[in-house]
Amino acid sequence: MIGAHDLGGKRGFGRVLPASNANAQGSDLVEPLFHAEWERRAFALTLATGMLGQWNIDESRHARENQAPQRYLDNSYYETWLVGLQKLLHEKGMLEREELSALPFAASVEISASSSNPQRSRPITEAATPAKAAALIARGGPTLLSDSRKPKYSLGALVKVLPMTQAEHTRAPKYVHGARGIIHAINGVHIYPDANAHRQDKDRVVGETLYTVSFARAALFPQRGSCGDGTETASAKEILKSESTNQGNRVIKESCKDRVFVDLWEPYLTHD
Amino acid sequence: MSNSEDHDHTAPPPELELRVKALESLLIEKGLVDPATLNEIIDTYEHRVGPRNGAQVVAKAWADDKFRQALLNDATEAVASLGFMGRQGEHLKVVENSNDVHNLVVCTLCSCYPWTVLGLPPAWYKSAPYRSRAVSEPRAVLAEFGTSLPDATRVQVWDSTAELRYLVLPKRPTGTDGWSEAQLAALVTRNAMIGVEVINPPEIDEANE
Numbered sequence: 001m002i003g004a005h006d007l008g009g010k011r012g013f014g015r016v017l018p019a020s021n022a023n024a025q026g027s028d029l030v031e032p033l034f035h036a037e038w039e040r041r042a043f044a045l046t047l048a049t050g051m052l053g054q055w056n057i058d059e060s061r062h063a064r065e066n067q068a069p070q071r072y073l074d075n076s077y078y079e080t081w082l083v084g085l086q087k088l089l090h091e092k093g094m095l096e097r098e099e100l101s102a103l104p105f106a107a108s109v110e111i112s113a114s115s116s117n118p119q120r121s122r123p124i125t126e127a128a129t130p131a132k133a134a135a136l137i138a139r140g141g142p143t144l145l146s147d148s149r150k151p152k153y154s155l156g157a158l159v160k161v162l163p164m165t166q167a168e169h170t171r172a173p174k175y176v177h178g179a180r181g182i183i184h185a186i187n188g189v190h191i192y193p194d195a196n197a198h199r200q201d202k203d204r205v206v207g208e209t210l211y212t213v214s215f216a217r218a219a220l221f222p223q224r225g226s227c228g229d230g231t232e233t234a235s236a237k238e239i240l241k242s243e244s245t246n247q248g249n250r251v252i253k254e255s256c257k258d259r260v261f262v263d264l265w266e267p268y269l270t271h272d
Numbered sequence: 273m274s275n276s277e278d279h280d281h282t283a284p285p286p287e288l289e290l291r292v293k294a295l296e297s298l299l300i301e302k303g304l305v306d307p308a309t310l311n312e313i314i315d316t317y318e319h320r321v322g323p324r325n326g327a328q329v330v331a332k333a334w335a336d337d338k339f340r341q342a343l344l345n346d347a348t349e350a351v352a353s354l355g356f357m358g359r360q361g362e363h364l365k366v367v368e369n370s371n372d373v374h375n376l377v378v379c380t381l382c383s384c385y386p387w388t389v390l391g392l393p394p395a396w397y398k399s400a401p402y403r404s405r406a407v408s409e410p411r412a413v414l415a416e417f418g419t420s421l422p423d424a425t426r427v428q429v430w431d432s433t434a435e436l437r438y439l440v441l442p443k444r445p446t447g448t449d450g451w452s453e454a455q456l457a458a459l460v461t462r463n464a465m466i467g468v469e470v471i472n473p474p475e476i477d478e479a480n481e
Contacts, residue, residue, distance in 0.1 A: 015401055038291075041292045049305060064382070130306070138358040143435040
């Protein structure tokens with residue numbers, strides 16, 4: 001899905017505010033992880049209910065991303081987690097629509113009418129105990145499959161990313177669609193998110209070879225800090241100008257040497 | 273990704289506090305969530321998993337070349353040998369900075385981050401400005417962290433689009449010859465392991481000279 005979450009290369013979001021939630025010394029290690037109690041609870045509830053095994057990480061990402069673009073951009077980070085969590089709880093038959101509507105601030109989440117026949121993917125087991133939760137966190141969810149298929153592309157091969165317009169889940173960011181790159185690494189066969197986010201049969205796992213593909217930054221973003229002629233990055237210049245710090249008149253040049261590496265599955269690629 | 277996420281945390285919306293509280297009660301009542309488990313999860317990420325893990329990995333790589341080689345070869349296994357493994361660190365890659373190369377990590381699609389070695393990501397890492405610009409104008413982004421690199425250094429940006437999680441191995445600062453791993457680890461910052469900063473040589477404490 002090419003949604004508002006697909007932010008790479010987009011303009012207009014302004015400068016990064018590295019120390020916005022650090023303490024007075026700017027120490028990165030004492031920055032609060034959560035900025036309100038509800039964020040802490042939303043985080044823990046998401047992990048704890050995820051441990052019931054009713055959905056996978058790709059379904060979870062899709063539930064967060066599949067919001068109206070203006071809503072996605074307007075939500076804070078954990079608001080989006082909360083939206084995703086409530087959608088999944090409903091879609092997987094764990095909470096009825098009426099139960100969600102009865103909670104305060106019902107307008108904060110939209111449960112679409114099309115998901116009115118929730119499908120329970122597996123019988124719901126008991127809530128994870130603290131010991132089980134610790135074990136699940138320590139184990140994680142590896143996505144590498146034991147599958148000895150031969151990769152279609154070899155190291156150093158020139159590839160092109162297919163242009164994609166699909167409405168369903170994908171992990172190919174828009175800024176590489178149609179772009180040419182070089183196979184930098186072959187990472188084995190990993191669970192394929194495009195299938196995993198929409199799978200009907202919980203036990204049928206689809207894997208595809210996962211590559212790391214290297215792109216020239218200047219080719220992906222030719223209008224941003226074009227290289228060779230010393231052209232500065234316009235947006236960076238504006239940003240720095242608007243700063244009240246001593247960075248005032250510095251002009252930041254991007255470089256034609258710089259590379260962007262993106263992890264992409266085999267079906268996203270074709271021979272160049 | 274709104275401004276409220278990045279700038280203003282003084283007044284959380286009371287509606288969200290109420291809704292999350294009510295959702296939590298409902299899930300507990302239905303037996304879907306064990307309240308003790310919520311505390312276990314929060315305690316894990318607030319107190320046990322964080323950037324000190326990554327700093328230990330980096331310090332060991334600086335001090336022990338065999339470990340450094342193992343780390344670059346198979347980071348998941350090398351990091352697991354120090355006891356760090358699990359969720360959001362299932363498949364780790366370590367990318368090494370040098371005079372020629374500087375690495376920077378981002379997740380343009382969401383907030384993928386190596387939890388086992390760095391803990392949960394900071395707000396700026398999840399924000400729209402960082403996610404949108406790290407790939408298109410990395411040097412401008414670095415400048416916003418006060419980091420400027422020589423023109424001759426190549427910036428390599430790693431967009432974490434899959435389940436591979438990237439950790440930057442920063443350049444060891446000069447003036448640290450003979451330092452212990454513990455001393456070295458104290459120099460390593462989270463931001464350097466994401467790649468938005470470099471680690472400066474330690475200031476010489478003249479009182480101890």
